[in-house]
Amino acid sequence: MRAAVLREAGRLAVEEVPRPEPEPGELLLRVRDCGICGSDLHAAHTLPPGTVMGHEFAGEVAALGSGVSGWDVGEPVVALPYMACGSCAACVAGDGIRCTTIRSLGLGDLPGAYAEYVRVHPESCLRIPDGIGFRAAALVEPLAVALHGVRMAPVAAGTGCLVMGAGPIGLTTLLWCRAMGAVTVVSDPAEGRAALARRLGATATADPAREHPGSRLQSLTGRDPEVVFECVGIRGTLNDALAQAGIRGTVVVLGVCFGADEIVPGLAVMKELVVRFALAYTKDDFAAALAALQERRLDVDALVTDVVTVEDAPQAFEALMRPTTQGKVLIEF
Numbered sequence: 001m002r003a004a005v006l007r008e009a010g011r012l013a014v015e016e017v018p019r020p021e022p023e024p025g026e027l028l029l030r031v032r033d034c035g036i037c038g039s040d041l042h043a044a045h046t047l048p049p050g051t052v053m054g055h056e057f058a059g060e061v062a063a064l065g066s067g068v069s070g071w072d073v074g075e076p077v078v079a080l081p082y083m084a085c086g087s088c089a090a091c092v093a094g095d096g097i098r099c100t101t102i103r104s105l106g107l108g109d110l111p112g113a114y115a116e117y118v119r120v121h122p123e124s125c126l127r128i129p130d131g132i133g134f135r136a137a138a139l140v141e142p143l144a145v146a147l148h149g150v151r152m153a154p155v156a157a158g159t160g161c162l163v164m165g166a167g168p169i170g171l172t173t174l175l176w177c178r179a180m181g182a183v184t185v186v187s188d189p190a191e192g193r194a195a196l197a198r199r200l201g202a203t204a205t206a207d208p209a210r211e212h213p214g215s216r217l218q219s220l221t222g223r224d225p226e227v228v229f230e231c232v233g234i235r236g237t238l239n240d241a242l243a244q245a246g247i248r249g250t251v252v253v254l255g256v257c258f259g260a261d262e263i264v265p266g267l268a269v270m271k272e273l274v275v276r277f278a279l280a281y282t283k284d285d286f287a288a289a290l291a292a293l294q295e296r297r298l299d300v301d302a303l304v305t306d307v308v309t310v311e312d313a314p315q316a317f318e319a320l321m322r323p324t325t326q327g328k329v330l331i332e333f
Contacts, residue, residue, distance in 0.1 A: 003310070022064065027120050082096060082104050157182070199302050214246075
C-alpha cells in the first residue's frame with residue numbers, strides 16, 4: 001500500500017509499505033481522508049524515521065480481526081486515534097486517553113493514517129451517520145479537541161470569547177463558540193487565516209501585531225474577554241492569554257507548547273483567573289461532534305482549504321511549516 005512516511009526531520013516521502021492485517025480484537029480500516037495536524041508538524045522533528053503519522057481520519061471497515069463482531073466490512077467509521085484496553089475504568093467511562101496501556105496511532109507507538117490502511121481498536125470506533133461525507137468526518141478529531149476545551153469554559157449566548165490563533169484548532173473552537181451564540185474575536189497575524197475565520201462566522205478578527213485583540217472584543221461587548229482560548233502553543237502566548245482575559249475570566253489552553261515557558265502569575269492572581277489545560281477528548285466529545293455534523297449545527301465545508309493525494313502529501317506538509325491561507329489540509333485516498 002502507499003503511505004507518506006517520515007524519512008528525516010520534517011520531511012515525508014511516499015513509499016510502498018506492507019499492508020497491515022488486523023490482529024485479534026482489531027479492525028482494519030481503509031482510509032478515505034486524513035487531516036494533517038499541527039501536532040504532526042511538531043512531532044515530525046522528534047519521531048524516528050519510518051514513522052507513519054496521521055491521527056485525524058475517516059474510513060471504512062476493510063477487515064475484522066479474529067474475535068471481533070458487531071461490525072461489517074464497508075461500514076463508514078471514525079476512530080479515536082489510539083489503542084486502549086477497552087475494559088478498564090477509564091475506557092468504560094469513554095476516557096480511553098487515560099488508559100494505562102494506551103498506544104497512540106500516528107505519533108510513534110503505532111502506524112497512523114497517512115496510509116491507505118490503518119489498524120484500529122473497535123472500542124475506539126464510531127459509525128459515521130448518513131449524510132456525512134468522509135471529508136467532514138475526518139474533521140471530527142479536531143472538532144472533538146475544540147469541543148473538549150469549550151466544555152471547560154462558561155460559554156453561552158452573548159459570552160465574549162477571544163480565540164488566539166486561526167489554525168485548525170482555533171477555527172474549530174470558533175465554530176463551537178459560534179454555535180453556542182458567543183461573541184467571538186479571533187486573533188491571528190496572517191490575513192489569509194483571519195479571512196477564513198471571518199468566513200466561518202467570527203464576529204471580528206484582530207491582527208495582534210497591530211491592535212490589542214482583547215480591546216477589539218471589549219469594543220463589541222463593553223466587557224473584557226470573559227473566555228480566552230489559547231490555540232497557538234508557542235512560548236509567550238499563555239502569558240498573553242492571561243494578560244488579555246478579563247477579571248474572573250477563564251483561560252483555556254488548547255495550544256501545546258512543548259518547551260519551557262514563562263508566565264507572570266500576578267496577572268492571573270490580580271484578576272482571579274481560572275486557567276484550564278485541555279488534553280485531547282473523550283469518546284463523548286467525538287459522538288457530540290458527529291451529532292453536530294449530522295444535525296448541521298456546524299458548517300465545516302470552508303474549513304477544508306486543500307485536498308491532496310498521498311503523492312502530494314510531502315509538499316503539502318512542507319508548506320504547512322509556513323502557513324498562509326491554509327485551514328485544514330486533507331490527504332485523500
